[in-house]
């Protein structure tokens with residue numbers, strides 16, 4: 241019998257609504273469900289991925305049963321075993337490793353927003369290890385931590401084509417990275433004729449809609465942002481009332497930016513002085529002005545923190561903080577927040593002290609200090625994301641046993657051999673392990689090196705519950721459409737069942753994932769069933785919350801910072817040994833052998849990071865990974881559009897197809913995430929991991945990463961290019 245089921249896509253973070261047709265427990269078709277996000281089937285039809293759902297659910301390459309390695313690591317020889325056997329053996333091996341080396345010998349690795357990660361964090365807290373490698377240092381954490389240090393909490397940026405008067409897209413390319421509502425809004429906004437400013441070394445499809453495209457030299461964004469602040473202050477364009485009452489350290493800021501004249505900014509960034517002044521005026525005079533930023537500035541090493549710091553200041557002094565149409569400070573959840581689900585309060589100092597490295601802001605110590613401040617407003621950030629291990633230190637500990645041995649790794653919903661920096665180093669590190677477990681939907685180059693591969697339930701086979709890690713009072717998600725096919729199980733089941741075998745019984749009271757979600761929702765008074773009808777839990781936004789009068793002391797709430805104001809001069813950063821004012825850092829200088837500047841990570845539809853390369857229909861849309869240069873650079877190199885090229889950095893080399901586009905001079909941009917599932921799933925090919933892998937070119941060396949957060953340089957790396 242056929243039935244229609246309300247469910248969601250999960251091929252990117254949006255989780256757009258779908259109605260699935262289900263027959264005998266199988267999904268035979270899906271269509272967009274306009275009663276759920278994004279609320280408009282037309283928008284969803286612009287996305288190429290959701291229609292793949294039926295193919296995805298029973299794709300011949302999906303992992304359907306637990307697999308145990310039987311040959312050499314990487315030999316591609318597996319035997320099928322039961323869940324029971326796999327979990328028992330993994331638990332036994334972990335216990336033995338823990339007895340020998342301590343709990344910190346276990347690490348985990350997670351990636352982008354593909355799954356619910358708190359069960360992993362909860363398991364790790366209880367097991368006793370701080371060593372989770374995430375993607376946070378280059379995605380989300382710089383902006384979350386710096387905004388929290390400046391405003392006392394994090395924000396969401398808004399873009400309302402009617403209300404917003406000016407939009408600034410900084411290092412973000414929604415045309416390729418966002419095939420849903422936000423991109424639709426940007427297109428609508430561009431039709432209004434209001435200023436749309438795109439700051440990107442490449443003339444992306446987003447930049448093509450802009451009134452102003454600023455082709456900034458990679459990595460020089462902090463200088464540009466300080467130049468904007470210079471103009472806003474010099475021309476008195478700032479919001480005087482807000483600055484007088486609500487900002488701390490304006491005089492120090494004014495003095496600090498005095499030397500960032502438009503002429504100086506031009507000499508560093510390549511943006512004409514008059515354009516710097518014009519854009520600063522448009523942004524400051526346009527209030528509400530929206531400032532949307534992306535990975536372009538999260539991945540510029542030691543310049544990410546100063547750039548975000550300068551942008552946080554620019555937003556505040558120009559009157560665009562907590563203003564409708566510009567941004568809002570988010571609220572603490574009404575539901576059980578991530579922090580509690582992680583059980584981070586139970587993670588003792590003795591284990592926190594095992595954290596590798598000594599990052600000033602991405603550390604337990606700084607996290608505690610930040611929490612003291614945010615608690616002035618009763619708010620608490622998630623802990624495990626914001627204290628995750630700096631990846632390079634984990635790979636090094638695997639290889640050298642220093643400062644202690646990390647002998648095991650559980651990888652969930654990520655493909656680090658393609659998506660973490662320095663693939664060659666990671667390859668050596670993974671090869672050296674005593675135990676590598678990968679929870680996956682498909683074989684990947686990472687899973688090809690595993691001891692155990694566990695079959696995860698994917699889209700439509702498990703419930704969804706996205707909460708931005710509990711940093712806002714918002715949940716989106718919904719119910720699964722069918723029970724998992726074959727022996728696939730939800731990742732929650734893996735962590736719970738492993739925990740049950742390792743003495744964690746009392747901390748896993750819920751029978752299944754849905755029961756845990758029901759309990760998480762309970763404080764809101766909304767049932768799981770009701771939530772699934774709408775796929776959304778949110779309350780209307782409020783603005784200018786700093787002006788709210790506190791019932792107890794009769795004073796305005798202000799900001800949850802040391803001064804109670806927006807910290808232009810940042811007392812918290814000063815206290816932890818950082819720069820209280822944003823100071824651009826020296827760029828890696830082009831060397832004689834490596835004269836060009838490399839961007840790694842350009843995203844293109846229809847792919848998503850290293851995912852979906854198994855789908856022939858998508859491969860036919862975009863068959864080759866590109867290395868892009870402009871025509872001037874191509875001419876100097878003597879290379880033509882469509883030819884095969886090597887791109888090389890001090891770390892390694894990879895092959896791409898040259899595409900001549902509009903972008904900055906002397907700059908090369910390569911796509912990331914490329915491998916070839918059709919190639920052999922064993923060594924040496926390993927799914928073609930060494931062919932066009934952008935992360936063979938990058939590194940996350942601790943010594944050169946940002947000292948506050950540990951951010952590595954993915955954009956602005958010295959490189960060279962030549963024809964194959």
Ligand SMILES: Nc1nc2c(c(=O)[nH]1)N[C@H]1C(S)=C(S)[C@@H](COP(=O)(O)OP(=O)(O)OC[C@H]3O[C@@H](n4cnc5c(=O)[nH]c(N)nc54)[C@H](O)[C@@H]3O)O[C@H]1N2
Nearest residue numbers: 351352355379653654655659679680696840841849850851
């Ligand atoms: N050079 C360079 N590197 C980058 C970036 C860049 O711009 N440049 N961007 C970085 C950023 S921002 C991010 S977020 C990362 C993204 O990198 P990753 O998070 O590694 O993303 P994917 O490559 O898509 O890998 C996700 C894997 O999870 C599997 N999967 C999907 N859903 C589930 C699930 O529910 N359970 C389990 N167990 N598995 C699942 C998929 O099959 C896929 O193999 O890449 C980072 N790396």
Ligand SMILES: Nc1nc2c(c(=O)[nH]1)N[C@H]1C(S)=C(S)[C@@H](COP(=O)(O)OP(=O)(O)OC[C@H]3O[C@@H](n4cnc5c(=O)[nH]c(N)nc54)[C@H](O)[C@@H]3O)O[C@H]1N2
Nearest residue numbers: 352411412413417439458459534535536843847848849955
């Ligand atoms: N199709 C697709 N969609 C995705 C993903 C995917 O892999 N594929 N990944 C998802 C994930 S995990 C994330 S985090 C988001 C990311 O979404 P976005 O932040 O939009 O990421 P990108 O598309 O890489 O856009 C970053 C832009 O920054 C530019 N850039 C590079 N270097 C610099 C620089 O030094 N300064 C400035 N100002 N700009 C620079 C690049 O040219 C690029 O156009 O996208 C998500 N959506």
Ligand code: SF4
Nearest residue numbers: 249251252255256287
């Ligand atoms: S934007 Fe596309 S891929 Fe992402 S959830 Fe929506 S339908 Fe799926």
Ligand SMILES: [Mo]
Nearest residue numbers: 352353375379
């Ligand atoms: Mo990301």
